[in-house]
Amino acid sequence: MDGNVFVFCETDNGKVVDISLELLSSGRKLAGKLNCKLEAIVLGNDISDIEKQISKYGVDTIHIADDSRLDPYLTLVYSKIVSYVLDKDQPQIVLFGASSIGRDLAPRVASTLQCGLTADCTRLEIGDHLERKTKVEYKDLLLAIRPAFGGSIMATIVNWDMPPQMATVREGVMKKEVFDKNYKSEIINIDLSDLISDEDFVIEVLERHMEESKVNLKEAPIIVAGGYGVGSKENFDLLYEFADMLGADVGGSRAAIDAGFLENERQIGQTGVTVRPKLYIACGISGAIQHTAGMDESAMIVSINKDKNAPINKIADYVIVGDLNEVLPKMIKSFHKQAQ
Amino acid sequence: MCPINKKNNRMKPLKIVVLAKQVPDTRNVGPDAMKPDGTVNRGILPTIFNPDDLHALEFALQIKDKIEGTQVIVLTMGPKRAADIVREGYYRGADYGLMVSDRRFGGADTLATSYTLAMTIKKIGDVDMVLAGVQAIDGDTAQTGPQTAEKINFPQVTYVEELIDLGNNEITVKRRLDKGIEIVKAPIPVLMTVNGTFDKCRSRNAKKLLKYKYARTDTELAREEDFIKELVEQRSYLHIPEWNVEDIEAELSKIGLAGSPTKVNKVESIVMKASEAKILSDSQEDIDLMVGELISSHVIG
Ligand SMILES: Cc1cc2nc3c(=O)[nH]c(=O)nc-3n(C[C@H](O)[C@H](O)[C@H](O)COP(=O)(O)OP(=O)(O)OC[C@H]3O[C@@H](n4cnc5c(N)ncnc54)[C@H](O)[C@@H]3O)c2cc1C
Ligand SMILES: Cc1cc2nc3c(=O)[nH]c(=O)nc-3n(C[C@H](O)[C@H](O)[C@H](O)COP(=O)(O)OP(=O)(O)OC[C@H]3O[C@@H](n4cnc5c(N)ncnc54)[C@H](O)[C@@H]3O)c2cc1C
Secondary structure (H helix, E strand, C coil), rough: CCEEEEEEEEECCEEHHHHHHHHHHHHHHHHHHCCCCCCEEECCCCCCCCCHHHHCCCCCCEEEEEEEHHHHCCHHHHHHHHHHHHHHCCCCCEECCCCCHHHHHHHHHHHCCCCCCCECEEEEEEEEEEEECCCEEEEEEEEEEEEEHCCCCEEEEEEECCCCCCEECCCCCCCCCCCCCCCCEEECCCCCCCCCCHHHHHEEEEEEEECCCCCCCCCEEEEEEECCCCCCCCHHHHHHHHHHHHHHEEEEEEHHCCCCCCCCCHHCCCCCCCCCCEEEEEECCCHHHHCCCCCCCCCCCHHHHHHHHHHCHHHHHHEECCHHHHHHHHHHHHHHHHCC | CCCHHHHCCCCCCCCCEECCCCEEEEEEEEEEHHHHCCCECHHHHEEEEEEHHHHHHHHHHHHHCCCCCEEEEEECCCHHHHHHHHHHHHHCCEEEEEECHHHHCCCCCHHHHHHHHHHHHHCCCCCCEEEEEECCCCCCCCCCHHHHHHHCCCCEEEEEEEEEEEEEEEEEEEEEEHHHHHHHECCEEEEEEECCCCCCCEEEEEHHHHHHHCCCCCHHHHCCCHHHHHHHHHHHEEEEEEECCCCCCCCHHHHHCCCCEEEEEEEEEEECCCCEEEECCCCCCHHHHHHHHHCCCCCCC
């Protein structure tokens, strides 16, 4: 396939957000494998320092529209501009973050361009695909890998016949890495004058504010839970750091909550919430029946405990016998080493 | 209030289409849930009304409560047994139900699905509002709503969690975003996708359950006992329309597998079997081993 790799960069108050930087790094690698260029589309207000923000991720071309009408994000306005650029430049791959903006925008754009869109990917690879029926082999396709069926399957999705190959990618699964701090990008200003019109502004944002979504352990795919064995409120920072890295939430046993290490709404168990995550990592939790009642249906359980006979180990899939203050940093290190 | 004023305040009744999908209950998925060709083996899984779509139905019913004369139409695309979705809609207060069902729609990705739904909505005609769920729990893409909106040329509002205000030709709602909320005013017509945090759907109504128990599509009717056939013939509201490719005037190249750019290349089940715990030491090697296994089995990473 011909064409370059494009990344749609989301901005917030003039700053390109993390997920987009992660995608630039991932896009850089794909472009390297495909021997093509990496291009970014950046829309926002007050983003004149854009080169300083993103060139270093190895961006060859930046398509930019810097205009007060582009803040806040509006679906129709953004989809018109992005569709226009993609239609004109015919990329082979386009990546969006699987954020509330990316998942609102990308499908609208894909529908306009009549191309395929793979949702919420956690891995991207370049590879070949043999079409069973026609026995045709397609080379160097984007293999977009994503969970579906509530996380119980991983599907690899390909699109060989209706370009571009588009995907939204989950936050926190790609590593953001500076490629070359002296990298230079070409800047292309998108001319909005004939592109957007009043009718694209029919939806009016009356109010917008940050609101920490309430703790919702029930929906969390991964939970890092701490017990009395964590020892102190400060030690819980280590659990939060680990959880952030995994895209997990933090919960705890009643003993940890009673000791004041953690807020009430994070209690798991008979008198707290019942959870069924894909992965439950119990740190310094003994596994009293009132606790396990709230988590024993987790698909996979890892227990980190000094005591190899702690009751929780009986329902665990992996048991690490040791001091959590040593084990957790090792796990963080190991994850960094092995993640994509 | 003087009568004139009252009349001015009367809002125009709306024609609302609720998109509802029948989905396998993904809480019970085993390794045999997928066929070798990568398509879903729907036959072996219990099916339910997609959870978000029940919230979308509730949203429509709340509007109907506020504007007299509003019609709520439940639309589902799926195989024969998806008629359950239409009946469930009736039990909870929908006015009409409609199925789009044809083998040729099979294997559709979200582009082809949204095309099919959009063609159906155009065929229904004069629709003021389309309400979908944010996401279906099987395909999990959250793409069908926005793609349908684009195809019928409606503006879209996604992740709606609360109805704030309803006026003549405009509606104000609260959206739930990654890190906050947004209150937006949208014109009508509009398509909205409704979040799981919207009010829970009202339960089945006992009278409606009795009234619509024997609602059937023609396909279903063919295999029913005579008394049901007679009943449906006498009471036309029990007849669930079932549209095919020709009825919605769809182009064959845009539906089903042919109209679907995304194809499943491979599927791996990551359902875990209960087994003996692996006991590991706190050495870096042991920890690397475990983290490696968690990454390669897609539990993390
Ligand atoms: C009516 C009732 C309802 C209850 N409801 C709940 C409930 O909803 N949820 C709940 O959790 N509990 C509940 N409980 C309390 C429950 O019985 C236990 O007391 C509680 O779960 C114990 O918490 P814990 O495992 O954190 O602490 P402990 O039992 O004190 O266990 C601490 C564990 O940490 C380990 N450890 C210590 N230091 C380290 C270290 N440095 N590194 C690694 N491991 C270490 C120890 O070996 C030990 O296994 C309820 C009790 C009652 C009576
Ligand atoms: C493992 C797997 C992975 C897949 N990955 C992708 C992918 O990455 N990209 C892609 O384009 N397709 C993908 N598909 C195909 C996709 O599941 C189907 O296109 C499906 O018809 C609609 O998508 P969804 O289930 O994701 O629904 P969503 O887009 O999540 O549904 C949102 C809302 O749209 C409405 N809706 C959706 N389908 C119907 C219907 N049949 N009838 C009425 N209303 C409906 C409902 O209101 C629903 O709540 C995948 C399928 C499988 C099995």
